[in-house]
Amino acid sequence: MSGSLVVVGTGPGRPELMTPASLAAIERATDLVGYGPYLDRVTLRADQCRHASDNRVELERARQALSLAASGRHVAVVSGGDPGVFAMAAAIFEAVESGDPAWRALDIRVEPGVTAMLAAAAEVGAPLGGDFCAISLSDNLKSWATIERRLTAAARADFVIALYNPASKARPHQLGQAFDLLRTIKSDETPVLFVRAAGSAEAKVVATTLAAADGALADMRTLVIIGASTTRSVGRWIYTPRREA
Amino acid sequence: MSGSLVVVGTGPGRPELMTPASLAAIERATDLVGYGPYLDRVTLRADQCRHASDNRVELERARQALSLAASGRHVAVVSGGDPGVFAMAAAIFEAVESGDPAWRALDIRVEPGVTAMLAAAAEVGAPLGGDFCAISLSDNLKSWATIERRLTAAARADFVIALYNPASKARPHQLGQAFDLLRTIKSDETPVLFVRAAGSAEAKVVATTLAAADGALADMRTLVIIGASTTRSVGRWIYTPRREA
The missing domain is CATH 3.40.1010.10 (Tetrapyrrole methylase, N-terminal domain)
Incomplete structure (x- = not known):
């Protein structure tokens, strides 16, 4: 062998x-x-x-x-x-x-x-510039309760959050539920980035706020980044400074 | 211009x-x-x-x-x-x-x-196979209280934790403090990996448990990974299954 x-x-x-x-x-x-x-x-x-x-x-x-x-x-x-x-x-x-x-x-x-979140971050600036976490939104292999627990913990501790597998044909509504949950914890002005096909020739970015974020904007090829409290724009870029305040 | x-x-x-x-x-x-x-x-x-x-x-x-x-x-x-x-x-x-x-x-x-955590993970198997977070242990630009809050949240929500900048000459004791904190939340048997110079010719891995983890094993070139509750070894590899249980 x-x-x-x-x-x-x-x-x-x-x-x-x-x-x-x-x-x-x-x-x-x-x-x-x-x-x-x-x-x-x-x-x-x-x-x-x-x-x-x-x-x-x-x-x-x-x-x-x-x-x-x-x-x-x-x-x-x-x-x-x-x-x-x-x-x-x-x-x-x-x-x-x-x-x-x-x-x-x-x-x-x-x-x-x-990995996708690094390519997605590079498309818009440096949103992963502080502490961050990566969560798969697919509940094929874990419960939705576990996903909600992790989203809550990440939001309360002010991590930048990268969401993999945010939506699929079989799971069209979970990203909207995730945004609803995050809106109970984080500021309405929190930057939210939808980066489709990051790191490819067809890359497309939608930058919005948590208040306006619409789960229907994501599909299988989208990586979603939700900022920390310090994440902000400068010029046409979005970044998270290394300092906490 | x-x-x-x-x-x-x-x-x-x-x-x-x-x-x-x-x-x-x-x-x-x-x-x-x-x-x-x-x-x-x-x-x-x-x-x-x-x-x-x-x-x-x-x-x-x-x-x-x-x-x-x-x-x-x-x-x-x-x-x-x-x-x-x-x-x-x-x-x-x-x-x-x-x-x-x-x-x-x-x-x-x-x-x-x-990035270093991906190279460190690849050296040992697939420890980042589930939801994970990345935390810099340097308190040059944020408070130690913020670091402790994030470690606590990540441990309670059962993320795999990757620690960047775990130790330096100016900060020799913080990794030990982080392990002490994590031991109050996570199981003694949690896998802990010290991966030095990951992705280089001099890569060196120490795999141990949270109970035995010694902060003195890390320096500026070390990436530390602390497993989730499901992280385990199979053969000579360490990985986190995609399922939560």
């Missing part, structure tokens, strides 16, 4: 935001496993096998990748962004934990990448 | 973790401004001017960079990691806000990069 598995991220979209280390890991692979649109960002050679799958079968995809590695293949599991942030790396280790004990002896590595 | 300013990050250390977009921005610059050790990571051409400075003069460095851009130069301000996370981007916008009103018309951009 001399196969290997590396989990890589393509970054937020533009090829220039994928690290050379991730590109090299993909080039060394015999097999590429991932959600189709992420694999589409990568140019495969004729001798590389492509295993594309749907977006909602992470554990199945992880098991397939581990099986291939256990059979001696060199597998790259391709995520968007950074694979360790709301992406495939955790799914791989879940599959290791619940799967064939031999998988624990495999050569498994993770390559870091540029 | 046709100068420009771009804030770039070199990533966590290995050149292969700097994005091609950041490298291209550096190559286009006439002037490079930054802390000496970060500038040392970049190969300058003979026609590029190097403006190195000490680590503790961010605002002064930001003003120098803005003045150069206002005089028509194309300036790259070079940070480590991602420039928007506890690095130079916020300092640039602070300097814009408090400086020459003409600076608000400048062409200023931020290039995202791989």
Whole structure:
């Protein structure tokens, strides 16, 4: 068993935001496993096998990748962004934990990448300039009560908040509920940023306030940033100063 | 006034973790401004001017960079990691806000990069696999009371916690105080990771528990990750599953 598995991220979209280390890991692979649109960002050679799958079968995809590695293949599991942030790396280790004990002896590595909130922040200035947190708004794998508890704690402690997976066709109303909750704690003037397709050629920013924020502005490709009490605009940029007041 | 300013990050250390977009921005610059050790990571051409400075003069460095851009130069301000996370981007916008009103018309951009916590997480598996927060433990620019309030909120809401700037010669005891506080809220068995020089050739990991965590293990180049209640080891990796229980 001399196969290997590396989990890589393509970054937020533009090829220039994928690290050379991730590109090299993909080039060394015999097999590429991932959600189709992420694999589409990568140019495969004729001798590389492509295993594309749907977006909602992470554990199945992880098991397939581990099986291939256990059979001696060199597998790259391709995520968007950074694979360790709301992406495939955790799914791989879940599959290791619940799967064939031999998988624990495999050569498994993770390559870091540029995650969406960093690209979204860079589009508008430096809104993550102070302490911040990242919360996935998807309740597929955790309860909505847990999400509300974390939003409340983050708002009360005045973190900048980055929301991943803010909305999907199956969950159109949760972002609006999150804004309603945050409005009971934070100032109406708090900057709220909707950054769609951050770090890609189609990037689009809507900057508004918490009072005016409309959950319907977000979709699967949107990253939402809600400022801390100090977050503000200067010129056409939005940033959070390093000082607390 | 046709100068420009771009804030770039070199990533966590290995050149292969700097994005091609950041490298291209550096190559286009006439002037490079930054802390000496970060500038040392970049190969300058003979026609590029190097403006190195000490680590503790961010605002002064930001003003120098803005003045150069206002005089028509194309300036790259070079940070480590991602420039928007506890690095130079916020300092640039602070300097814009408090400086020459003409600076608000400048062409200023931020290039995202791989920040230290992502590289640290990748060294050990996927500890940032759930909701997480990033807190700078430096009280140069905010009060220790604010830091304690955020640590408490993050622990109670069961975020994974990444600590930047955990210790320095001037602040040798704060990480120990942070662990003492977290021990009053979180389980003794909570995984704690000290990742030094993550994403560089000298990367070194110490994995321990909250009960055993010793603040003296950290220095300026260490990133500390404190797990959520679900963070655990499988084989030689540590990860946070996507499910909450």
